[in-house]
Amino acid sequence: MQLATENVSSSSLPASNFGAQTPASATGVSYADYKIIRRNGSVVPFEPAKIAIAMTKAFIAVNGGQAAASARIREQVDMLTQAVVNALMRRQPHGGTFHIEDIQDQVELSLMRSGEHDVARSYVLYREKRSQERAQAKAMAPAAAEHALHAIENGVRVPLDTAKLASLVDAACTGLGEQVNAKAIIEPTLRDLYDGVSMDEVRKSVILSARSLIENDPAYSFVTARLLLNTIRHEVLGEEVPQSDMATRYAEYFPEFIKKGIDAELLDEKLQQFDLARLGAALKVERDNQFGYLGLQTLYDRYFLHIEERRIELPQAFFMRVAMGLALNEIDREARAIEFYNVLSSFDFMSSTPTLFNAGTRHSQLSSCYLTTVSDDLDGIYQAIKENAMLQKFAGGLGNDWTNVRALGARIKGTNGKSQGVIPFLKVVNDTAVAVNQGGKRKGAVCAYLETWHLDMEEFLDLRKNTGDDRRRTHDMNTSNWIPDLFMKRVMENQEWTLFSPNDVPDLHDRFGKDFEAAYIAYEDKAARGELKLFRKIPAQQLWRKMLSMLFETGHPWITFKDPCNVRSPQQHVGVVHSSNLCTEITLNTNEHEIAVCNLGSVNLVNHLKDGQLDHDKLKRTIATAMRMLDNVVDVNFYAVGKARNSNLKHRPVGMGIMGFQDCLLNLRIPYSSESAVEFADRSMEAVAYYAYWASSELAQERGRYSSFTGSLWDKGILPHDSNKLLAEQRGGYLEVDESTSMDWDALRARIRQYGMRNSNCLAIAPTATIANIVGVSASIEPTYQNIYVKSNLSGEFTVANQYLVRDLKQLGMWDEVMIGDLKYFDGSLSKIDRVPAELRQLYATAFEVEPKWLVEAASRRQKWIDQAQSLNIYMAGASGKKLDETYKLAWLRGLKTTYYLRTLGATSAEKSTGKGGELNAVPVSGGLGGAAGAMNLPEPEVVGKACTLRPGDEGFEECEACQ
Template identity: 60%
Template sequence: MSVDTVAATVAVRVIRRDGSVSPFDATKISVALTKAFLAVEGDGAAVSSRIHHVVAELTAQVRSSLLRHANHESALHIEQIQDLVELALMRGGHHKVARAYVLYREEHAKARGEAVEPDTSANLDWTRVEHVVAEAVAGIADVTAEPVLAETKRNVYDGIGPQELAAALIMAARTLVEQEPNYSFVTARLLLDKLRGEALSHLAGAPRLAGHDELNYPGYFRDYLARAIDLELADPRLATFNLKKITAAIRPERDLDFSFLGLQTLYDRYFLHDDGVRFELPQAFFMRVAMGLALRESEREVRAIEFYELLSSFRFMASTPTLFNAGTTRPQLSSCFLTTVDDELESIFQAYKNNALLAKYSGGLGNDWTPVRGLGAHIKGTNGKSQGVVPFLKVANDTAVAVNQGGRRKGAACAYLETWHVDVEEFLDLRKNTGDERRRTHDMNTANWVPDEFLRRVEADAEWTLFSPDETPDLHDLYGNAFAARYREYEAAADRGEVTVFRRVRAVELWRRMLTMLFETGHPWITFKDPANLRSPQQHAGVVHSSNLCTEIALNTSLDEVAVCNLGSVNLLEHVTPSGLDTERLARTVRTAVRMLDNVIDINFYTIAEARRSNLRHRPVGLGLMGFQDALFVLGLPVASQAAVDFADRSMEHLSYYAISASVELAEQRGRYESFEGSLWSKGILPIDSLRLLAEAREGDALDVDYSSTLDWDGLRERVRTSGMRNSNVMAIAPTATISNICGVGQSIEPQFQNLFVKSNMSGDFTVANPHLVRALKERGLWDEVMVSDLKYFDGSLAEIDRVPGELKRLYATAFEIDSRWLVDAASRRQKWIDQAQSLNLYVDAPSGRKLDELYRYGWHRGLKTTYYLRARAATGVEKSTLRGTDGKLNAVPAAVPEPVACRIDDPECEACQ
């Protein structure tokens, strides 16, 4: 639809600062832009001619964007329009003009604030507003109530309702976040006030409160729980807990600990609601989850309180499905499901059904499609030829789109294919934007499941043979040297004419194409079959045929068993001090966290029998971590340093030691998992020991890893061997795309993406500033408006800002400023302690074929099991937005500038696991 057509169908209204409403007039934008350009560039004839052309283009951009937004909002505030003008200038590269425009707006805003004290609505309880704002800023450094109140007064109007007033308060504080990041906490508290109003209005007879301190939380919790049960949203068994003990343990003050991004995320997607009205406050939410996880404990109240303490303090956070569904009537708490699809129509269509049922309640899917015969293979039943695996993948893609997890987030799946499959070249093209749409899967992730033999041939510049699995069926279940030997036998059989469908390619050329598609489309990811299997504790019970949606799970699958993993992550920031890792605190956290994850298995609502059978037999869990980069900031360690690599090693060693110990303790209390006998665990082979198995299979120098350790592993080996394990697998590092937002820390093991940027996810667009950097700059007297402007201009990087000391530039270097080999080194050190895998994103500035080849082969040599997204700066540059008013949207308050950044750092597809 053209801009003119939109203009004809949408009556755009503009809310002015005095509250009046007038029609939108595009000529005013042209005039303002022209004045800004003339002020900076002068008014010569040649300059004026060029300015006229540029202004016309920019005005059209602003007008188009404005009219799009007018479809969703009844009226737009004048500040929103000015934000769009500023955004157009920055996007167009007119940085000097934009800076002048910013200063002009700020000067006039200051003048308006000094000159005018606007009247407020006669029916507005301004005393309550002042109380709420005073409470919101209390105890937070470097913030005051005055600018929030002043901005609110400029936006209220006669007859404003409670919901509009709440939104105005949130908007007022949100506009201040860019200059002072601590206003994020103020904004969160104002959102909390809005939420509190919704929650109490939903409960019969609840009084209207002036502020947080007046809430009787125990009384509220009882009423909330009764209402949730009455609406059939909460499990009625929660009412049988000793609620006196439960409510006495609630810590209402922790409702004040959220950043705006964290609370907005909970508000939009997690809290229980009735027809859109939220009635679940944050501590009630955490307690509901904790009680749900303690339902089968003998000391339910004691354990629920223990679990609540861990969640509400942000020391550990369960995965999104657990947070969504614990304590509800449909407790599907597991994060990831891995399936194998057989080479029969019945199996294929059963796989679609299973995907739909598993995705319905928030599960992320990893599908192994390798057994499905390739293009041109013979079909005995019809005497015809197969169309290959790709058409079936298209249906799987559309199934994931159709089943969108109750509207809370997109359904998400990843298809895996082994590199020897004859359809692998078509598989590489699935995410391309050109070609036959019937052979494209734009919404589904894809990943290569790569055997070591292929990488050996790449490095030897040898040939590689592609087969159809109906003629080479046992390759699917073989790995290591057994795979390599059998693969060579099939090649010899092909030479003798005993294999009908095969094709020979140069291994290097196929590898280059894999990397090219990874760069161009982001898919398929590169994951390694042999390390995943040779180091699997469950080799005796089956084969790891794929990973999951986010590449951190390494569990067996078969036609009879759908692998299930239950995830949660330790917040590393809560376990470090400037002097180092707090190992005692970490041990306590991990012990409780593993118990919580083990409880998930028994409480879980299973949508298919194959998942229930597998989960109860093997009982795998995946304890991971988040906030790794934050921990490095506290310790003063640049991520691109040997000290950071060593910290990755030691912190993961402790987490691994405590997690395995916790599983042993549970085995002593509750019994071993059913398939323990015959596992590597039963032989006293721990993850650190399984590195030797991979080294033996690699032969020679194809594995370059560190074997060092610091803890008493001999004692733990003996405990594992004699007492057993409660869980077949205990560790996996997931992306934590959403739960890290809730906790206010960096995702997973990710480096800092930028130090100031707009973060986009399903809850909106949020201004994010690195709080550690801001604190450091404040200490040196360097945090001011000029620094904010410079950070925006340089895409959140300190490298080109001369007045920033070199040590800060090194410590706060962003993802594209470091060599990703440092990330691989740290991941390699972690991987030696992990029985599953880790979601490892790699960042490459100015990527080239040579860089990608060296980086991914480096990861293979360093013993990685999987890699995840490849981030290239060309595809992930942060927009040069003003960032004003872009700190969140949707239900709580509309975003002033809802344009997303070029690449969503918080990719919604990642969120299916976390």
């Protein structure tokens, strides 16, 4: 019986469906781009057909000769072969080499996972038998000189220096403790090499060998990052340079890098005016070792500058380039650039993705978010779509307010015809976002907002459905409900709601609070008297149910609340907040003359813990620098649209947020589902807010107040937490928020009275999807998704393991292959692993094990202090109509301004991995988000859910990274 994939004959076996040149992936890579290393060291083409033949022979060995002719078995073999091929391709998506043992391991895994246990057992036994035969033959053979490997470097064939390779791996493991084993990396690396291999493949192979061990211990993430760093240095500097020599090389290379970037028309010529020698000497080479693999690979793939795909930027030069771009207008530019560099390179604070992309370049579009209002005429509509395209070109995320546009059936005065409503135009917006893909770096991203009283609301709710007329669907665009408090009151009190066309009720768009309520009731009276022809009445609860139903089924529209955003807005004296942004954390005024702009960055909260509590001194220093950086963005920013420039210079809003909140809780040993976590959310956000507002006031003292300061809530001495009283007054109840404080807010109030504020708005908690990856902490305010999983994004697939959990389990002597296997089987959850102590199971509860109320309660405490909003994902296991209803009503009662994605737990999960370890993609990537969750047990109409199919790390999940 021949069961191996070497030297198999295809005679008398069924033909395979796998051709040698079949594309292996959507990237255009074909099977011809892959090679197989046989046990004798020879290299042969990768032929999936041979895998199918070997599997067929395995079935024949168990089922007899008739198996070859069985349609069922042929279908099973094709399916299993495809699974093996897919698993291999995911490991090396751009081509490369596989060892024969790797392929046979995958064949064995596929047979086991498919339930073909007898065939798998036969296959395993045969492999073992052949292994023993080879060992016996080797022992009996006369000793032969070991075959020396050669490598190709710059077209020259030279002996492979295995000692140098081993030294490189040893250096990468230095200082990471006994948990990392250089031998476990070097042995599989050498096994996978062949005579005549290119040095690029050697460097790639050692990275892959280290990467495969990350699931065994998170420390290997740092090892892999250091090996990748060696490859990056070779690409940038033209040679491999050890870490010990980099302090000197960085100082020499940095001025050359700036000159090369300017000559290539990538960098702003003004950077040449800096004292480059001083800045080069300030680079901290040891900070290169802070990176985990995911963070450094992300920077390499998507952030580092390149000329014809060859990178010219090293990590510390990257941070200094960003710092220089933000310090261009400073008086002492070098000192400020070094100050900015230090907070970035130490990971204490990180600017948003557009800032990291473009600071210091010739197109310094550094702002993250743009909010627009669309006017009710054809010229205004297409002008808004053009502005979307221009803003997206340089990596801006968009929030569009479409409430002004008249509804379906409304009269068009100029033609005496009837309007097609909002929906057809949103289809154009959707397709524009796809076409203008942020300069080729990532997909365009936009969110459309519509107020709940708009007559097109019910069709708006259906936009993301996969059924119905596709011309009235927007599969790539986000949508959000902009809900006035009056609607929520009608829901709570089981009253009717009226839908209008905005051309009949023109002032509702700009009214909020009690003014909106009075005007709305007056329009209802007009409709009742027959003075308005185009309207529709509907039970408020029925519309609310449909909102929740569509949110559950399609993930959209999101639930956001108009009145808290306006009543608590410091800028209500000069305009109205008509929508939020792409990620629901920005709440700024817009109108047909102003496009709101916000500049983002996030404080790494866990870096500001000391001795079990917040280090207020360090936090104050970091925030003072961060606010200065964000304020500078307003002045150095490239504005693609004049209305955005005018608005930003007039109001100077910024949005500083936080990330690493879950890391803080784990360091403090506080479960997310606890009053202690809610209290920490309160006190930590209070400190961040206090120091941010203080810093803005200091900037006002130095640089002057923002021009629309007079008449603002700041000017009136009403700070963000004071404005909850205004909201309670406007609502007339229906507000239950904590009012506790712990810092000297009177001193800040007095300071603002004296010096004013530099920025109309200061705080907003963005998703931080990508910058948290760079820094290596939990995103934003998110709970742990899973304790071990595979993160998929534009840079590839990465195993992520919870380093805090691994540390704790090691201390208990419980971190071993069995625990890894259990975590995989239970989708990264400890809840069903009984041998783990209960307190650890509670501490390391994953997102779907945290009741949604805890997410809302913690968010409510934060919202008290924030002058804008926060991107709050709601995670919900066992979603039902009642649970959705309770959760989103609680969010409104607790004063939240916005919510973001609803993440529901699927009824089924992916196949469980039974791998031995080392399979890069063995961890199930679903079992969390998506899948049918059954009926929601709501009254009519019936709701059957599909749930949101996105997961952390997916492109879709990180749609919000237009912000971060």
